[in-house]
Amino acid sequence: MMNENKYDYLIVGAGVISLTIARELISRKHFCKIAILEKESDIAQHSSGRNSGVLHAGFYYTADSLKAKFTRDGNFAMRKYCEEHGIRINYCGKVIVATDEQELQGLEELKRRGDRNGVELHWKTEDELAIIDPNVKTYEKALYSPNTASVDPVEVCKAFRDEIAQQGVKIFYNTQYLKHNGNEIHTNNGTFTCDYFINAAGLYADQIAHQFGYGKKYTIIPFKGIYLKYAKNKTDIITNIYPVPNLKNPFLGVHFTKTVDNSIKIGPTAIPAFWRENYQGFQRFKLNEFVQILYYESKLFLRNSFNFRSLAFEEMKKYSKSVFIGLSLKMVKQLDKDGFGQFLRPGIRAQLLNKETLELVQDFVLEGDNRSMHVLNAVSPAFTCSIPFAKYVVDHIEEKRGLPN
Structure with missing residues (x-):
């Protein structure tokens, strides 16, 4: 008798990474059986549905990084996908501004990185x-990125979901996901079996990876990102406006974002959170996470x-x-400080920490073998x-499994 819960590929997490991995697997293996396990009641309930919706251009990252290549190529691919599928997109561009002479040097470095990465700036x-x-204010000059755009991330994820469902x-x-025993994946809704397991669980990717013997030197440190809506109108700001970031950490600082419907918001924060889904109050509080994260945040604080x-x-x-x-008013000539409304729904950045060096990992991390693959650091962008x-x-999965690309 055929096992209905037996799959060629089983993916944990229904965020944008899982959805696009499933899409890519389908494009290469037309007859494979794929399932996605999602602990929430719908897709994109965490980082994928709570991010800014900005399609970045790819000039923040060093040329040897995965982020540099994938952001540049991903910007083009995502814009093309939205156009082909009738998904709303706001071609609002982005400017990066300086406040003083020192920040001009930061702009120069961004321009060098953009040039090396083949990004139009x-x-x-x-x-x-x-x-x-x-309305934009800068010191002497600024950088302009014409290919930066905005989408509704949930709308995009739903399009991917519908495509792969078909x-x-x-x-x-x-x-x-609860645990695994060989190729058996145990969940709160029964046991699934698979030929290959893919972990794209975002905030919990490290914990799942550890069960498979991967990512042992890493742990997730959550950072809370909050946006504040400018409620007065949609016209006081026309483009995305960003400050010069501190390139030693992965956060871009408080900036103005133009959303897909031309609304204006500022943010995000990068506030250290105390458990993985520490969105509001004590919702989803987990004592074991609190103790572990507080331990590492205390070490980071002391050192x-x-x-x-x-x-x-x-x-x-x-x-x-x-x-x-x-912080936002430094980048504009005039804006009604009383025109801001309420804080918007917060997001949590699942930032990977190297436990040995106590440094935040800046690039994507992928570990696995011929039985499983673990996406450990799928942070912005x-x-x-x-x-x-x-x-x-999928290239790495096929290589590990000895399959032709």
Whole structure:
């Protein structure tokens, strides 16, 4: 008798990475049986559905990084996918502004990285910048990225879901991974068996990987990202406006985002969280996570790794609406500070920490063998990167399994 819960590929997590991996597997193996296990009642309930929706261009990252290649290629692929599937996209572009002479050096480094990565970036004087968005303020000059755009991430994920569902991929909702025994995957909704297991569980990817013997030197440290909506109108800001980031850490600083419907928001924060789904109050509190994460955050604080101490203090201040708004006002000529509304739904960044060096891992991490593959660090801009990154993951799976690409 045929086992109905037997699959060629079993993927954990129904975020954008899982959906695009399933899509890529289908494109190569037309007759394979694929299922996705999702502990929530719908897709994209965590990072994939709570991110800014910005399609990044790929100039923040060093040329030898996976992020550099996949962001550049992913930006093009995602824009093309949206156009072909009738998904809303806002071609609003992005400017990166400086506040002083020192930050001009940061802009120069971004331009060098953009050039090495083959990303279109243009210098703009203050007068030229006024043509793009007359409200933007910068010191002497700014960088302009014409290929940065905005989408609704949930809308995109639903399109991927519908596409793979038509090809026979099953998604089991309210089905949480518990443990594995060989090729048997035990969940709260019964046992599944698979020829190959793919872990794309986001905030819990490290814990699952550890059960398979992978990612032992890593742990997830969650950071809470909060946005604040500018409720007065949709016209005071025309483009995405970003500050010069500290390139030693993976956070881009508080910036203005133009959403797919032209709304304006500022954010995000990068506030250290105390458990993995620490979205609001004590919802989803887990004592074991709290103890483990507090242990590592205490070590980071005491040793001040990657300036964690000052980062934590500065980020905690952003719980104050006035502080948060004040940071954004540095990048514009005028804006009604009383025009901001409420904080929007928060997201959690599943940031990988190297437990040995106490450094945040800046690039994607993939570990696995001929039985399983584990996506350990699919952080921003993973949404932008998802289509080419999925190809990379499946390439590695086929290589580990000895299959022809």
